[in-house]
Amino acid sequence: MPLRRIMRLNENISxxxxxxxxAHAEIVLRSFETYDMNENIFHVSDGQEALDYLYRExxxxxxxxxxxxxxxILDLRLPKVDGIEVLKKIKSDIKFKTIPVIILTTSESDKDIAKAYTNHVNSYLVKPIDLEKFGELxxxxxxYWFSWNKFPVN
Amino acid sequence: MILLRNLKIHQKLIIIFTVFGGIMTITSTFITFINELSLEEKNLVRNAELQAKLISEYCALPLDFNYPDEALEILQKLKNIKNVSSALLLNASDSVFARYDRDTESEHLSLYISMNEGHYLHDNHLHVLQPIYLEGNQIGKLYMMVDTKMNELIKERLYTALLLFFVLFIFTILLAWLVQIVIAQPIINLTSITQIISKKNDYKTDISRLGEDEISKLYNSFNQMMKTIHNRDEKLQETIKALSASELRFRSLVSNQTGVVYRANVDQHWTMSYISPQIEDLSGYKAEHFINNNKLSYKDIIFKEDIEEVLKDVKDRFKLEYRIVTANSALKWVHEQGQIINDEESGLSWIDGVIIDITDRKLQEQELLEKNEELERFTYTVSHDLKSPLVTIKAFTGYLPSDIKKGDEVRINKDLHFIQNAAEKMSQLLDELLELSRIGRKVNPPKTMNFEILVNEVLQLVAGRIEKAKINIKLNIAPVNITGDIPRLTEVLQNLIDNAAKFTSDSENPTIEIGTLIEQGNTIFYVKDNGIGIDPRYMHKLFGLFEKLDAHSDGTGIGLALVKRIVELHNGKVWAESEGLGKGTTFKFKIGNTFTPKNTAALYQ
Incomplete structure (x- = not known):
């Protein structure tokens, strides 16, 4: 597949x-299998864990x-520390604010979308119910991210 | 006239009539008297002269022929004329020829012989001297003395005059009396009527009079005037009534309204020139304390954080909402509405305004806000938490055919596991949502129950889970009762025990203790576990609807929200205590004593 070849451009991103x-984590991971990127993905299950991962705590x-x-890739409704809180933390920290954050959630609420962009989210995606669409997404x-996007050099 | 001023009108009339009538009567009587007297005298003289002439004619011949006896005979005819008292016939040489005297001879007669021809009146006697002529020659004289009886005449006339005077005088008085009755009396009556009216303030009396004269007109005008006064009086009374009613309304308005009314100087302190007494209810400080900043200024009680905003907004017409600090240090929200008034005439400016306690409203707003947030979270969850298992089911039923085709057993099992979990989660969520929506809508009448009995009933409900996880149950219950909606309180305990069981399952020797204790005079019910405990950072999220602290737990995030809602419906409070992760958790709750089905129903309508 030509897609795979192009994708290789950013093969080292984490x-x-x-x-x-x-279950949703499993879906995301399985969807990324086509890109052979699963080794580069690290999964955490709540907001606090995400922050701990970033701050090594x-x-x-x-x-x-x-x-x-x-x-x-950030879900909004998370136990302990909410997705928006995690986003706020990331975007207000000079160390992490350049990292693109993509919200991937089931919520289509305008309020959530507005809140996410107010806090400088880079993209907001809604999980489609249909698996085929999920795959397309x-x-x-x-x-987009693995082939075309240019990431800042750390 | 000054002397008459203080006399009554009929006295005035009588005096005036008497004085003037008297003067007129006396004058007229006197004039008549004098007039009559002179007329009488003239008559007397004329008669006497006529008689003297007649006698002298008769006596001329006897005198000429010197027959004294015949002359005397003629003289004696004077007997018939009563008045004549003496007569003397004299011859040419003035010696007495014949003489007649009515009574006695009067000595003084000779005195008058020397007088001239004519008459002479003296001392009540008329003396007449008549010369006697014969053929042109004077042959003698006749002297005659007539008693005038003037004294008697005067007396007689005087009596008449006096009689006349008295008659006239009586008439005068009668006239005065009549005038008094006809003219003065109505006026006097009017005076007394007006006095009575003015004393009693009764202007309703009708004093109208028939007639066209001035008195009737006076009466009728006065009557008209009284009617006018009466009407005006009635209107005035009505106005006064309305005014006092409106004043009363205004007063009760000012004193009964919850708001504080004030008038303040335009300065930085709200120096009050007036502030209504309700300020005491609002702030705990008396109104007098604020007047002219006696003890404190109004600015002093404005919450420090709000002062800047408030000062900025006070201009022309303003509406403010800010907080004040009351005498007992409580914060209260107030709404203030006022206007700066510039009086051009006096050049003064002041603020008139109203301050209203809106603390309750603010609390309600806060409550509403919380309810709204909860509602939002609710709809959010319906779209998110219900969608989530749907996404899972759809996705893994999608993966399943290809995994079966590949014969990848691990994947097939995973797919089925996720599908099953998601379906279970969905049904659990729907059940609990339904349960949550029932709270407050269906209220059972309050009952009082022994707490230990209730706990034992609940333990039977959760027995399966307890036994499966091999959890020890400890009871530490004082003999107390619990009052409220018993089925709901059962749910509270069931959720708390379930929750405790969920998070103690991994502990060594898992134990749940259920008990009561007294804190600050209140009976506290508690459920204590030795499970994973709670990170204090997330304590505030514990009771939030759909909030989960553990992504791996099988809860829906409804259970504790349900507990909180039920306890609050009982005017109670629920909270959790934990010393941290791994140190167990104690859930405590207390129940207010004002629970009634009515007020809970009202909360949810």
């Missing part, structure tokens, strides 16, 4: 997936330091 619903403290992600998503 992605942080923040998703509390294990809690379970992520100590030696086994992970690299700072190039892209963050992830395909376009990968094509």
């Amino acid at each position: 992605i942080l997936l923040v998703e509390d619903n294990p 809690g379970n992520f403290a100590g030696g086994n330091a992970k690299r700072i992600p190039d892209l963050i 992830i395909e376009s998503f990968g094509y």
Whole structure:
């Protein structure tokens, strides 16, 4: 597939997936299988875990330091620390504010969309109920972010 | 006239009539008297002269022929004329020829012989001397003395005059009396009527009079005037009544309204020239304390954080909402509405305004806001949390055929597991949403129940889960009762025990303790576990609707929200205490004693 070849351009980027619903996380991961990128994706299941990952605190403290992600896929409704709170933290921290954050949620509420963009989200995507559409979304998503998009050099 | 001023009108009339009548009567009587007297005298003289002439004619011949006896005979005819008292016939040489005396001879007669011809009146006697002529020659004289009886005459005339005077005088008085009755009496009556009316203030009396004369006109005008006064009086009374009613209304308006009315100087302190007493209810400070900043200025009680905003907004007509600090340090929201008034005449400016306590409204707004947020969260969840399992089911039923085709058993099992979980989650969510929506809508009448009995009933309901997880149950219950909607309170306990069971399952020797204790005089019910505990950072999210602290737990985020709502419907409070992760959690709640089905129903209508 020519798509795969183009995609390889950004093959080294790392992605942080923040998703509390294990089923949804599984769907996202399976969708990305076509891009052969799953090794680059790190999954956390709540907002606090996401922050801990970024700041190397809690379970992520100590030696086994992970690299700072190039892209963050963030759900909105998260246990403990809400998605919007996580977004606020990221975008107000000089270390992380350049990381593109993409909201991937089931919520289509205008308020949530407005809140996300107010807090400088880079993109807002709604999870389609239909699997085929979900696949299409992830395909376009990968094509865009993994092939065309230029990331800042750390 | 000054002397008459204080006399009554009929006295005046009588005096005036008497004085003037008297003077007139006396004058007329006197004139008549004098007049009559002179007329009488003239008559007397004329008669005497006539008699003297007649006698002298008769006596001329006897005198000439010197027959004294015959002359005397003639003289004696004078006997018939009563008045003549003496007569003397003299011859040419003035010696007495014949003499007649009615009574006695009067000595003084000779005195008058020497007098001239004519008459002479003296001392009540008329003396007449008549010369006697015969053929042109004087042959003698006749002297005659007539008693005039003037004294008697005067007396007689005087009596008549006096009689006349008295008759006239009586007439005068009668006239005065008549005038008094006809003219003065109505005026006097009018005076007394007016006095009575003015004393009693009764202008309704009708004093109208028939007639065209001035008195009747006076009466009728006066009557008209009284009617006018009466009408005006009635209108005045009505106006006064209306005015006092409106004043009363105004007063009760000012004193009964919850708002504070004030008039303040235009300065930075709201120096009050008037502030209604309700300020005490509002702020706890007396009105007098604010007047002229006696003890404190109004600005002093404005909440510090709001002062800047308030000062900025006070201009022309203004509406403000800000907080004040009351005497007992409580914060109250107030609405102030006022206007700066510039009086051009006096050049003064002031603020007139009203301050209203809107704390309740603000609380309600706050409550409404919270309710709105909850509602929003609710709809959000319906779209998000209900959509989530749908996305899962759709996705994995989509993966399933290709996984079966590949014969990838691990994947097939995973797919089925996700589908099953999502379906279960969905049905659980729907059940709990239904349960949540029932609260407040269906209210059971309050009942009082022994708490231990209630706990034992609940434990039977959750027995399956407790046994499966091998959880120890400890009871530490004082003999207390709990009052309220018992089925709902059962739900509270069931949720709390379920929740505790959920998070103690991984602990060593999992234990749940249910008990009561007394804190600050209130009976507190608690459910304590030795489970995973709560990170204090997320304590505020604990009771939020659809909030989950653990992504891996199988809860829906409704259970504790349900607990909170039921406890609050009982005017109670629920909270959690935990020393941190891994240190267990204690859920505590208390029930207010004012629970009635009515007020809970009202909350949810």
